[in-house]
Amino acid sequence: MSKRKEKTSHGFLNNMNFMFREQWNFEKTAFLFALVFILFDLTVSFIVIWLPKVVLDSINQSISPAAFITTIGTITIGLMFLKYWSHYSEQGVLKSAVNILNMHFYIKKDWKILDMDYSLSSSAQGKIKIERGHNATSRNIYVNMASFYPNSAYLLKAIIGFISFSAIILVLNPIIILILIISYLASAYVSFLVQRMEHSFKDVRAEIDSKLYYLLEEINHHAFAKDIRAYNMKSWINDTTHLFMDEKYRLENHIQTKHFMQGLFDVFLFMIRNGGGYVFLIWQMLTSDMTIGDFIFYFGAITGFSEWLKQIVMRFKNLTNANFSVDDYRYLMDTKDASKRTKGATLPAYDQPAELVLENVCFSYEESDRVFINQLNLKVYAGEKLAIVGANGAGKTTLIKLICGLLHPVSGRILLNGTDSKEFNRDDYYSLIAAVFQNVSLLPMSIAENITFCKESEFDTERLLDVIQKAELSENINELKDGYHTNLLPSITGNGVNLSGGEIQKLMLARALYKDAPLLILDEPTAALDPIAEDLMYRRYDKLTKNKTSLFISHRLSSTRFCDRIIFLEDGQICETGSHDELMALGGKYKEVFDIQSHYYKENSGVKLR
């Protein structure tokens, strides 16, 4: 499979364009808020350094108390007005960007993860990508991508403030500006180095987080609670969690140490910068005609100038962080599916069984050198009932995932009614297959919704009742007060029932039958059924698979005899194929395993399997 080189960074300007367009499309008023905030907040900054000069000059010039109160009162009221509206607008910018826009990215990212090819989302590389996408849209407003827009506004405000205050200090002495700027450039450079170092650990951090959070989520998972107690796994979980935590601690500690050193360097520069400025002003007071009002005004300007520079460095740093997050988000969102998402080949009829052909199919998992499916050739005739058997790890589930289009062959082809599965639109192709996988997936909604995936008002009742009956679930459901309207997962829905393992398996079968697709795939569908339910299912298998081609995976070889043909898989290859009688006559691996299983039955119950 040829690997496309993926773009991990779009560049700052491109990201800026992207974020501003997103903000514009999402909420235009955010731009008005930003404008008001910048203008008003800057004006407040000027008034704050100018007001003490006005007060001192007024006292020096001995103006009348009425004029003094009017002047100071007007300025103070104006200041309050501007401060209120600047705060209001700032909140407007933060609200629309961080609270709303971030939620928009968060949902889009989740949708992308749900929609992307399974082969990508389940690979190790895909998991890191997803973790980085989660971090990019996290609730932490200091690093998430939505902080890009407010930080741009803060940065613009700081730049304008810096230029204006420069003009004031320029009148005083240009060298002061030069000293202040050099000290800040040094600070910015060190900050940039620390930030770049932190970014270089992003993949390591995502990998540790993904391991740690997987473990933390699993231990909180209801299904895992029994095993934890039964196998006394607490100490193992504790040790493993601490192992990951230690890894995380070491990494964060290393990063934190660099931040601490950067902080020390900043304090050193601050002392040189501000201390030098004040010494210069005192000297000016002593040697020229500078008034106390001027001293206070310039004192404020130098402090304010330093503050603007600090703001520029800080906002630039935040913006760079947000820019990295935008890159991470776009890296995830740009993921190209390997399967076809555009209009594909014409689909075969849903009411006719499909023919399936595998030609020289090879497959390896991305992160492994091993070949899991090796040059596999197989033809499943339309309407045929094929059983796939083999030892654990032989590749049965992998083969099923390939046929389902969840994984893609590294080489070779999978043809459905003569058309390469790659030629179908991915979602169209999924619609041709109804599969029951080993891992069950129940959702917190009613039994009917879990079977049909339709809203309560939209499903086909007749079809629902038919599949409930075929899956042998009628008796269980009839016992419930609300029948198939009963909710599942009461711990989440607040009411309803918990089904047993066997009942869930029947429900999964009902779900596959309701889909009524031409290719039915059942991966160990009877593993949780009691012998009577299992026997019933085998006897009804013809009816269940009417007008369908079916693939049936099982470890119980006796259960595959109702299939037309059996393939025995070993190391990702078909080593034997034929009907039960043919394989028994062959005297190979199938017979060997069958004899071991039937021997067990004979010895323990006197029941012979043949």
Ligand SMILES: Nc1ncnc2c1ncn2[C@@H]1O[C@H](COP(=O)(O)OP(=O)(O)OP(=O)(O)O)[C@@H](O)[C@H]1O
């Ligand atoms: N995501 C993965 N990455 C790497 N290897 C994997 C992955 N999933 C499965 N494997 C490996 O592929 C091999 C085949 O697994 P598969 O699940 O297809 O076997 P199986 O025949 O269905 O086994 P079982 O009967 O136990 O369900 C196993 O060795 C397994 O470890």
